[in-house]
Amino acid sequence: MLNVEHLQAFYGNAQALEDISFTVNEGEIVCLIGNNGAGKSTTLMSISGIIKQKQGTIQFNGEDISQLPAHKIVSKGIIQVPEGRRIFPTLTVEENLKIGGFLKGKISKARLEEIYSIFPRLKERRKQLGGSLSGGEQQMLAIGRAMIGEPKLLMLDEPSLGLAPQIIDMIFDSIIALRKSGMTILLIEQNAELALDVSDRAYVVELGKCVLSGECEVLRNDQQIQSIYLGQHEQESVV
Amino acid sequence: MYLDILVSGLAVGCIYSLIAMSYSLIFRSSGVLNIGTGEFVMVGGLVGYSVISTLTTNYYLSIIIAMVIAGTVGYLANTLVFHPIQKRGGQDVHVLIASIAILISLPQIGALLWGAEPLSFPNNISQGQVNLGVTQISGMSFLIILLSFAIMIVFQVFFRFTRLGQAMRAIADDRIMSQLLGVNNHKYIAIIFLIAGGLTGIAGVLLGPIYYASYDMGTIGVKAFAAAVVGGFGNVTGAVIGGILLGLIEAFGGTMVSSQFRDLILYGILIAVMLFRPTGILGIKQRRDTA
Ligand SMILES: Nc1ncnc2c1ncn2[C@@H]1O[C@H](COP(=O)(O)OP(=O)(O)OP(=O)(O)O)[C@@H](O)[C@H]1O
Numbered sequence: 001m002l003n004v005e006h007l008q009a010f011y012g013n014a015q016a017l018e019d020i021s022f023t024v025n026e027g028e029i030v031c032l033i034g035n036n037g038a039g040k041s042t043t044l045m046s047i048s049g050i051i052k053q054k055q056g057t058i059q060f061n062g063e064d065i066s067q068l069p070a071h072k073i074v075s076k077g078i079i080q081v082p083e084g085r086r087i088f089p090t091l092t093v094e095e096n097l098k099i100g101g102f103l104k105g106k107i108s109k110a111r112l113e114e115i116y117s118i119f120p121r122l123k124e125r126r127k128q129l130g131g132s133l134s135g136g137e138q139q140m141l142a143i144g145r146a147m148i149g150e151p152k153l154l155m156l157d158e159p160s161l162g163l164a165p166q167i168i169d170m171i172f173d174s175i176i177a178l179r180k181s182g183m184t185i186l187l188i189e190q191n192a193e194l195a196l197d198v199s200d201r202a203y204v205v206e207l208g209k210c211v212l213s214g215e216c217e218v219l220r221n222d223q224q225i226q227s228i229y230l231g232q233h234e235q236e237s238v239v
Numbered sequence: 240m241y242l243d244i245l246v247s248g249l250a251v252g253c254i255y256s257l258i259a260m261s262y263s264l265i266f267r268s269s270g271v272l273n274i275g276t277g278e279f280v281m282v283g284g285l286v287g288y289s290v291i292s293t294l295t296t297n298y299y300l301s302i303i304i305a306m307v308i309a310g311t312v313g314y315l316a317n318t319l320v321f322h323p324i325q326k327r328g329g330q331d332v333h334v335l336i337a338s339i340a341i342l343i344s345l346p347q348i349g350a351l352l353w354g355a356e357p358l359s360f361p362n363n364i365s366q367g368q369v370n371l372g373v374t375q376i377s378g379m380s381f382l383i384i385l386l387s388f389a390i391m392i393v394f395q396v397f398f399r400f401t402r403l404g405q406a407m408r409a410i411a412d413d414r415i416m417s418q419l420l421g422v423n424n425h426k427y428i429a430i431i432f433l434i435a436g437g438l439t440g441i442a443g444v445l446l447g448p449i450y451y452a453s454y455d456m457g458t459i460g461v462k463a464f465a466a467a468v469v470g471g472f473g474n475v476t477g478a479v480i481g482g483i484l485l486g487l488i489e490a491f492g493g494t495m496v497s498s499q500f501r502d503l504i505l506y507g508i509l510i511a512v513m514l515f516r517p518t519g520i521l522g523i524k525q526r527r528d529t530a
């Protein structure tokens with residue numbers, strides 16, 4: 001479905017991505033894991049067409065989308081929930097949701113109710129300004145807002161960032177529910193354990209390069225991954 | 240007497256409000272601080288004058304034509320100047336200097352086309368009185384106030400309830416996120432320049448009959464800019480409040496304290512407001528524009 005090859009990206013003169021290649025097949029959850037500054041968010045912003053200084057190929061369903069403007073990429077069905085959620089602070093919860101379906105024309109009550117049934121908390125707060133929500137509520141709204149646009153590929157950038165454990169569980173439950181409904185998802189996480197649990201396949205990004213990839217099952221047992229990303233130090237694994 | 244001052248202050252304040260809204264609409268959506276906004280007012284005033292003195296005697300028609308022409312000038316300023324500069328990596332200072340170029344060059348073009356003499360609108364437009372039961376007020380002021388309030392209400396409704404208006408507010412909040420949801424920022428920012436230009440065009444034709452139209456009438460833009468800042472820069476409701484406040488301070492200060500020091504009083508009060516509320520009455524809203 002999504003095929004990225006030898007992607008390079010730049011901020012001015014600084015090169016942020018050197019060589020990123022990966023594939024997401026229909027119906028899969030694929031995750032990119034890696035440390036701070038590895039280039040995960042830059043990868044998503046490049047796919048979404050926000051970062052324009054880039055080289056390499058980005059194909060979506062066989063079509064080259066690397067030169068398209070951001071709104072055209074959304075209309076192809078690629079929607080991103082960016083890092084930090086970026087809720088519109090002066091729009092109400094409901095207005096935020098409606099903007100999510102901007103390209104769908106008028107959003108019906110029934111469609112809003114579908115989202116509210118997944119995140120009932122949003123319904124309670126629907127008249128409240130986006131800026132007044134808690135972090136967890138903002139993440140629910142950000143995911144709901146993306147879903148209203150009926151993505152074919154949903155890209156989530158660190159949905160667990162800064163959230164309490166129960167909220168993270170609930171957000172990840174909703175991600176699992178989404179995948180059961182057939183959604184294709186590209187997930188970014190620093191919390192590798194969480195990411196490997198819900199995903200089918202994973203790519204490890206370091207300093208702007210994909211250095212490792214494989215089935216999550218396999219990666220979870222990989223020595224190197226365990227020591228660097230899963231926080232299990234060698235002493236522990238010896239015991 | 241107080242009523243007259245109130246009405247004329249309110250009328251002039253409404254004109255400031257319309258121009259201040261233009262400043263704020265443009266700034267909030269595109270990040271452009273268009274110092275040349277006042278010159279769009281001049282375009283409106285002079286075009287309105289020409290229309291009313293040659294084409295038609297219908298004042299409303301002259302308002303509409305001036306609105307369309309000034310709107311077009313605003314639109315072109317964006318497509319030919321501001322947007323290309325931003326797209327090629329120009330920063331705020333570069334955009335600012337381009338808008339200063341507009342501020343300086345448009346009046347020269349105005350003088351070239353309409354001459355340097357102040358041009359008076361026909362007297363019959365500004366002479367009428369309106370009966371308000373117990374008292375009479377200037378018909379021109381009445382029209383300005385009525386029309387301005389109607390425009391402001393239309394804007395509130397548009398931004399609150401329409402899909403397009405909500406998308407424009409989304410752009411104003413976060414210019415990256417709006418694109419990530421499929422909003423074509425470039426297109427809607429162009430429309431905002433068109434609307435904002437149109438607002439200043441209306442302001443120019445409303446201003447013409449109470450003063451005159453001339454190539455240098457764009458200096459009103461400075462006061463309107465001050466109004467926008469006092470109200471809370473980038474905030475459209477703030478622009479309305481700031482404009483009306485300025486008009487009233489100016490009218491009462493000028494007639495009751497000293498007409499000679501009218502501007503001194505006005506800007507003195509402005510500085511005092513800024514000292515107490517540096518971000519303006521309604522405050523500045525943060526706009527995100529980086530990835
Ligand atoms: N706006 C920017 N301007 C310049 N350099 C940037 C910018 N944003 C990111 N970078 C640089 O690009 C590199 C990749 O950053 P990116 O945000 O993609 O990392 P990340 O993997 O998402 O990290 P994190 O886990 O902290 O979110 C880093 O070296 C970062 O400093």
Ligand SMILES: [Mg+2]
Pocket residue numbers: 040041042083157
């Ligand atoms: Mg990141």
